[in-house]
Each structure stands twice: as C-alpha cells, then as structure tokens.
Amino acid sequence: MTDLFSGFQLGDLSLPNRVVMAPMSRVRAAAGGLATASMATYYAQRATAGLIVSEGVQPSLIGQSNPGTPGLHTDAQVASWRPVTAAVHANGGRIFAQVMHGGRVSHPDTTGHVPVGPSAVAATGAVFTPSGPQPAPVPRELATGEVAEHVAAYAGAARRAIEAGFDGVELHGANGYLISQFLSSNANLRTDRYGGTVTGRIRFAVEAVAATVDAVGAGRTGIRLSPGGRFWGVEERDILELYTALLGELAGLGIAYVHLEATAERELLTALRRLWPGVLIMNPVLPMGPRQTGRAEAEEWLRLGAELISFGRAFIANPDLVERLRTGVPLAPVDEATYYQGGDAGYLTYPAYRYAA
Template sequence: MLFETYELGRLPLANRVVMAPMTRVRASADGVPSPSAADYYAQRATAGLIVSEGLSPSRQGQSEPNIPGMYRDEHVEAWKPITAAVHDNGGKVFAQLMHGGRIGHPEINGMQPLGASAIAAQGTIFNSGGRLAFVTPIEMTQEQIREQVEVFVRAAERAIAAGFDGVELHGANGYLIQQFLSDNSNQRADEYGGSAENRVRFAAEVATAVSDAIGSERVGLRISPGGRFHDMHESDPAALYSALIDALNPLGLAYLHTLETATPEVAELIRRKWSGPLIVNPATVGSTRYANLEAAKDSIARGADLVSFGRYFISNPDLVRRLRDDLELTEPDESTFYTGGDRGYVDYADWSPAQPV
C-alpha cells in the first residue's frame, strides 16, 4: 500500500512516501537557498511528496541562521529552478512555512522575537558563534496577531509563485503556531488564551486565511501533539487537539501531518476525528530511532494515508526504491546535517550492487 499511487486532493502522487521537512542550514545569510538545493531536492523526487525544509515567512520569524526565507522577490526567484527540478523529475513539493516566534534571537536576525506571551523558552538556540540563551519575546497584540496571519498569507502566495504545489504550516516543534497551542507558552487573558478553543484560534485563523488565498487543497498543517521540543508543555493534548481538529475539519485542508509525539490514546483520537488525508511521521524529534519500513507499515495499518521519512532521506536519495525492493539503507552522517556545503548534502549515491574486489 505504501507504494501505491494516491490522490492528494487534485494532486496525483506516485506513492504514499513523503520526504519530511528537514532543516539543513545551507542558505545564505539573507535566506537565499544554496545553488545545490536543486540537486538535493531533485535527487529525492521519487518521493510521492516532498515537504521542503522550513522557510521563514518573514525576517522576524527566522529561527536559526542560514535557513531559507520566503519573504522577498529574491527568494521566489531562487526557488523557481528548485521546484522546476523536482517537477522535471516527476515529483511534487510543498513549502513548509516555519515562523519561529519566540524561537529566535536578535543576534540571528536583528529583531526581537514575537510570542503568544512574554515568556522565554527554557534552553539555548544555535548561532554561528555558539549557543545563545533564549530571550523573552514580545507578547503579540491583537493587531500584531492579524499582521502575522498576513505574514503567513504573503509567504504562501510567494511559495505558489515560486512553483511549489502547496504549503505546509509548521504548527509543531515549539514554533509560533504551537506557542499559541501550548498552555505554558500561552498565558493570555484574551480570546487567544485560556481554553483549548481559544488557544487553537491562531492556528485556525492562519489556516483559514492561507486557504482563502491559495486554496485549501494546497494547505497542510504539521503538528506534534504533546511534544516537548523547544520547551512545550500541553497539559491536556486530547482536549487541545480535539478542539484544533474541530476548527480545521470544515476547511478541507490538503492534509494533517502529525509526529508520533502523543500517547497512543491521543494519536487514536486524532486519527478518528480528522476527516482529511493524514500523514504520519513515525520518528519523534530528537529520537535516535529513524522512521523505517516496519514503522511505516504500522502507521498505515493504524490509519495513516501517507508516511513521512526524514533522516533516511538525507542519506538515501532513492529511498522509495530501497524500501520497495528491500535494499540496504545507507546510514546518514549526522555530523554533516547542519554544517553547510555540499558534503553530506548532495554526495549520497543511489543504491548500486557491491562491486567485486
């Protein structure tokens, strides 16, 4: 079933294998993707769907250094040959829009980060000169909330202009959308805070506005229910994600993309309530366990429509073939994940039989 074709809305996919979004830290300081990005993504275009690395929808929304942006005409033009390379190789690609919110730092982008509340995340963030302690973000006013919704809309419109087939809103891993969802980072007293129904409001407004701009069949959302990455703590994930799905179901989104961060009971609740296509990523953030074929089959058996793979796609550009034909997988060199340059980026080879010595 994993290797069967699938209709994602009006988008035909060659199979149900998805390349998960993965930060690779290879863009220029002003957010222009590496010239090698076209090769990187084209090499992996046999995936039914590629979701790009996270793209900053604004400079203020930039979370880490040297990640691509989608807020300037230069970014649009730089991504056009990349999306064309994927399409020329038979693939489909969505752009992940990743607003860091409080996961950012003035030394990275020269701007104070925004957040649901003026509460700093515990921990540190990577910078080229070392690690920096998170700073207290600006608590967004309702006017600023409306402005950031428009930031997502403009970035989505630019992504479509750049040739992407759609966008994935990053609502996971402690970035801005999840900062509104989680009750340890959202302690607002207005209609965006307090109850689960209030805390899902920002996510729903972003999804609605982006859907209105580019079409709901071109919009996905990624979530990490109950996930703790970047100092998240959702005290009642069942109630929270039940409210979120109730708000999203009427929109007719392209998909919901969930990480396996929830308890089995919450994961089952999400599968049962969600009415659209479901992508499951079987590997959790920060885990040493990579998503593999066994995990993918289990996800399909438990209700996933598609399964996303991350780190094995780094080191196996032909991962679909290797999984389908039970070929040996190359282990990735984790020391090159975020180092920049082409090493560990475009130099992994497709599978070939071992040559006699």
C-alpha cells in the same frame, strides 16, 4: 492492506507512492535567505518521494529561527526558489513548502529583532545564532492588534510559494515554534481571545490556516502538528480536548492534510486519526529521537489508517529511499556531524544504492 508503494490522489496531485519526505532543516541557504543551486540538486535527488515537504521557510524576517535558513518574503527569495521547484518537477516530483515562523525560538543576532511570542516567556535551551548557541531570549509579547500581522505572514508566504512553483504549503504548527507556542499552556499565558481556554489557544492556528486557504486554496494547504510534544519547553494541557477542537475547526476548512508527529501515546494518536476526517500524513517515530522510521513502522501506521507516511532522517543519506524501501536493500547511515555544517559534503554526496556486479 494499503501498500506503501501504491498511488494516492492528494487534491489535484497524483502521488506515485505514499512515501513523504518530511521537512528537515539543513541550513544551506545563501545570504538573504536565498535558495541555492545545491538546494535544487538536493531536492531533485529525492524527487521519487510521493511528496516532498521542504525545510522550514520563514515567512518574515522576524519569523526566522536559525541562521542559514531560506525565506519566502522577498521577490529575490521567490526567484531563488524557482530553479529548486523546477528541478523537482523535471525529475517527476511534487513539493510543498513548509512555512515556519520561529516565534520565540530566535535571537536578535540572527534577525536584528527581538523575537515575538504569545507571552514574554523564554524557550528552554539555547538557540542557534551566527556566533554559536546562545540562551533563548525572552520574547516580546504580541499585542492583540499585532497578531493579525503574523497570521497574514503565513498567507503571504504561501502566495509567494505558489509564485515560486511549489505545489502547496504546509504550515509548521509543531515542535515549539509560533503556532505551537499559541497552542501551549505554558508558553501562552494570554488572557485575551488568543489564550486561556482551548478555544483561545487554538485561535491563532485556525486563523493562520484560514488565511492560507483564502490565499492559495484548501487543496494546497496542510499543517504539521506535534500533540503533547515538549520541544523548546512547550507544554500542553488537555491534549485530547485541545486537538479535538483544533481538528474540528480544520476539518471545516477542508485542507489537504494534517501531518502528525508521534509525540504522544499511541492511544491518543489513533484517537486523533479517528477524529480527523481528511488525509493524514503520519510521522511514525519521534523526530530526532533514537529511532528512524523504517518500512515496518510505515506499514503499521498504514494499517492504523494513515494515508501517507513521512520519513525524515532516512532521506538524508538515502536519496533513493523509495527504491530501497521497495527492494529491501540496506539503508545508508547518516553522518550527523554534517546535518548543519553547510556545504555540499553530507548534503549532495550520498549516492544511490550500488548493486554489486
């Protein structure tokens, strides 16, 4: 059986283990979407992961979903990320930036712009704003001629990520954000070439990935997907057909990996594993669900054919998660109240495991 702690070659990157730190929003960026010294410490503390995927990073101002999140669309943002990537590399780690366009999951109070989406259909629920949660607004439907601008935003952010020292990028195609909205059958009501049929609904995702591959190379490009996920009210018809078509197009682009979330039944997820010829990162439990990924879930998915396993919340309270998994020592519990509160408490204050004398 493949071992969670064995090395793996991901493109040009030699990973010392198969543990991936999943992207998690922590909303600790400074004004202007700048990365901070605390963020450098946070990621460096977790550099023993085989690969870190950063929190979602907006590729444009209109693509920002939440206040307090970092960007990769200005020179100042690029400069602010360099100490972060340098700290991770100095500690022996590897880090991809997750490029996340919020689409309709945003608010004018956050960005100064009416959010955009594939159709004028509001997300379900309240979105975060500087003054607190507010109902998700109805987005402005993108005209066909505007779509290319938002495709190009992913590629532009990818270029800036490499300039900032990241080892690659992961496009956020999951969890109800812009790529996921285009894949959706209820957020995407378009009748042009970006909607309607499965071919139309996958077109935006494929174009965004292709543009990113052209910008930084296939070996530096991954994508995260949530088949059947219902985040922010999205729904998907014909899930197997949809993702069969999407994975077929992505396979032709030769990207570094696909990162799947456990948002569908096991049978469907294992079918997608068989369909995808490349590297699979598997997030074995539902994001923000009642359970966290542990060693047992990780080893089960290694048996099912995943090459790498991503861990989310367990990394928040356990910066030394790889060693804790390896030795079997208990995992520290996380204080959920500190997820998004800002500051260093609940961010930099979780220690490595201390063995009793």
